[in-house]
Amino acid sequence: MGRNRSLAIICGAAGLALVLLVLFLVRPEAAVATAQTAAGRTVVGVATCGGTTCHGRSEADGKIVRQDELMIWQDPSSPSGAHSRAWQVLAEPRSRAIAQRLGIGEATSAPMCLGCHATPAGGSRGARFQTSDGVGCEACHGAASSWLSSHYAVGANHAANVSRGMIPLDNPKARASVCLDCHFGSADSGQFVSHRIMAAGHPRIAFELDLFSTLQQHHNEDADYAARKGRTNPVKMWAVGQAMALDRSLSLFADARRGMEGMFPEFYFLDCHSCHRPISDDPRFAPTALDNPGRPIPEGMPPYNDENMIMLAAAAKVVAPSLADRFTRDSRAFHQAMAKDRAAAVAAAVTLRDSARALANAFAAADLGPAQAFAIVDAITHEAVSDRFTDYAGSVQAVMATDTLLSALVNMGAVGPGAAQSIRGDLNTAYRAVRDPNAYRPREFRASLGRAASAIRSLR
Incomplete structure (x- = not known):
């Protein structure tokens, strides 16, 4: 199958609904x-x-x-x-x-x-x-x-x-740079x-x-x-895009013109769900928040949006294992620095940005094929990574990544279109779990994504 994939192959019904939500209902972006x-x-x-x-x-x-x-x-x-x-x-x-x-x-x-x-x-x-x-x-x-x-x-x-x-x-790096100017900032x-x-x-x-x-x-x-x-390598395009997105995010955060809004940090960079949650004084109220092992921050502190960090942590383990530990260390140090002060956070952001750039270069130079695509799906859904899907943004990236990598496997001839279509039900369940940010439940999402990944794994 060529690069011109039909929407039915790119994403199932729920997946297409999410994409159309981004491109139509939220058309200003x-x-x-x-x-x-x-x-x-x-x-x-x-x-x-x-x-x-x-x-x-x-x-x-x-x-x-x-x-x-x-x-x-x-x-x-x-x-x-x-x-x-x-x-x-x-x-x-x-x-x-x-x-x-x-x-x-x-x-x-x-x-x-x-x-x-x-x-x-x-x-x-x-x-x-x-x-x-x-x-x-x-x-x-x-x-x-x-x-x-x-x-x-x-x-x-x-x-x-x-x-x-x-x-x-x-x-991939040139394309990401162009697209991110408006699709990220x-x-x-x-x-x-x-x-x-x-x-x-x-x-x-x-x-x-x-x-x-x-x-x-x-x-x-x-x-x-x-x-x-x-030929376009969709696995490489995805991986480089994730690294470039984090690079752009951290560069803007470190820029005093963008990283601050008056006396506050620019909230754009933070995880929306860390603040936009139900508030209740009812003693029977049970918060839906889960601990995120990738964010070593004090309870109640709004965290940086780490959706691209989660994806990169998974991809690095597969494509650039020599850089994986460095990236994980720098990510954790950045989250910790956010709890200190602006100067510490900016310094840590620059260090993490350099790690993201190293990964972008490694991904761009790597030979990424079906074996790497299967392995990255496994890494994204592995317990060490999936425990970090505590908020909506990271989960959206995870289901789009799984969808993209499945389509890449079809495009590279490693998985037949019929076999891919047979697991659309599991993937659509994961898409439905993130369709409404106000109804997001992390435990249910992890379970549905895990089922979709298991179905993909069975095609190896």
């Missing part, structure tokens, strides 16, 4: 964007790419690329069209209410919103650039003025296009969803690089693609 305009480069606009001899055909009958990419980007009802709808979302009642609460004027023109709901164009915009296009081609592929003509010229090649400014999205204006913005009504940020990349894919990984760029 659905814009992946960020191609900062380099000196001398201009964002030329979507219309420039939309000719029928380029990417604007109504059928995928191009000899080298599909050439119907614009139609996929504009799909009005599927995740593949979410980027084109990013600006339109700002005119909806929910977005207008958020803007009113924040006092930023119209959301459709507010810089706080346009950093991710439209293609960032800096001060250099071509005549055909339209903010209303939302997150266009160049938001991900880079400002095109310097490579637009060369990329379709006779004898053109991918390396030459990259040298002229095209972003090499086939590189950046230090640039309009690309950070603070706790204050979420308090005004913006949905919580959630992201997993391989799964979201697949849902947005607009190309075929055929022989021609492989010759030009190589």
